Amino acid sequence: MIDDIEFGVTAEGDILLADVIDNDSWRVWPENDRRLQLDKQVYRDLKEVTAEGLALVLKNYTQVMEITSGFSKPRQACHVLVIMGSGSDGVFARKISDEAKKFGLDTTLKVSSAHKTTADTLELIADFEDSGVPTVVIAVAGRSNGLGPVIAGNSSLPVINCPPPSESLSLDIWSSLRMPNGIGCTTVLDPSEAALAAAKILASHNHIVFGKVVTAQLKNQINIYNANRKLE
Template identity: 55%
Template sequence: MIPLEWVARRVATGSFLKRNPGVQEGYWFDPAKLEIFYKDDENNDPQWSEEQVIAQGITASGVTVKRPEVDLMKRVTVLVFEALEKAWDLKQCALIDMKVEFGVTAEGELVLADVIDNDSWRVWPAGDKRLQLDKQFYRDLDAVTDDALTKLKENYAKVAGIVKSFTTPVKGRAVILMGSKADNAYATAIQDACSNLGVPAIKRVSSAHKTTDTTLDIIAQYKSDRVPTVFIAVAGRSNGLGPVTAGNTTFPVINAPPLNDTWSSQDIWSSLRMPSGLGCTTVIGAEEAALAAAKILSLVDHMIFGRLLVQQLKSFVTVMKADAAMEKDNDLKIVSPFARKYSVANLNGH
């Protein structure tokens, strides 16, 4: 374990107010406020800056905590907080703050290594501190009575029930409309990319030019069941499918034309230059189409929202590892004359 506690805060309350006099309770942090505390019971877990963490040279399982490790812990802390915040928000509860810790595996991998439960966060139903459901209720008691303990147990049972409902089936879907069966391979790639993000995707075939009435009937099928839906129009050559769909539904419509090297420069304009009043968007590539659909659906679905956060984290880690590998390969060392270290004596002398 790395002896650090990472705290993410959305609202100023509790110990933060004591350490930061002048800040009013309820101050809203956007982005979330991050704080680091060194685990030292004898000194009441002092707050540390990122610079103190790096300068300390903490080592766990052979890994020394440096700037990349600090950056990764920051990002994971925010990811976990935002994912849980979204889940709580959909239950009409505000996640006020949260604490997590990290560790390093025997293989040298930095991981979140903590239990996240009702002792780790503050949760206020409807954002009302008086209704708090977490351990802070117990800490704030003037006297521990049987009635207070009963209330505490009720709070914990309620939180357990809510948290159990966090894992839910996805609420939305993507409907991939193909202009012809020839687009099936590309549509399947979009469907697979949607699946990776937890978005159910349905494939349909209908030509807006040749079978207009059928296209309108298919669109109408997805209006009545109240499932949040994003249409992805896959049509090569002249794209009439996207505009017709967008003009006959209030659901978002994404054009994802299957471009090729022969006519791409001409065909793309039928997806970009839309008639007014449609609000149709265009992306290039199967993964981009799936991502665009997932981001729209994440507004109403915390499961998809969490998957998007994880994908962004994976992208960050990939770039971070590539940079670390590149840094090792750099043989040229240029030392700036301003980079030399001064001793305390030298500084006093100047």
């Protein structure tokens, strides 16, 4: 049984957890029997502080530590593979990688061309498929974007096209948008949005990633509420 969890609000309107959940903050009654309690109330109920009483408190705290150690499962590693068709796209690709890392995602940057080094590209993708690690591929390629579609058409991994900005983007973007049947890759233009889309895909595999996605959404809501409050 947990007594309560306390929250506070900053001057800016941010909600902060103002308490902790531990053996000093909750009440633990196995089988709902207070006589079996394992929390700090055992110490409070001591009529006299003795060595035996302190040994009981230590025993109880150790038992709670052993029980709660199983609450948190080891997090599943999740990966974002950012492949660029040209080394000149490195700055843009790193923006995606940096944003993905904010969500707790591991990232890898690679240069590989679907047109010029097709076999190498597919071999690289096969390595990530065989790794057993949940992975999202973000393809950074402009002009005639064959990179994302070729990967998506030959892999079960989720693929997001994120073409780099250019003077001819209004023409080039169609090679990322108009897909043949059976390809199944999406297109996102902003690097931070591409990273967020990858994080949402991987959130079900990793509770830390899930928590960071939900936190980002909460911050967006708070920003809207604050902006509305200023108008009032």
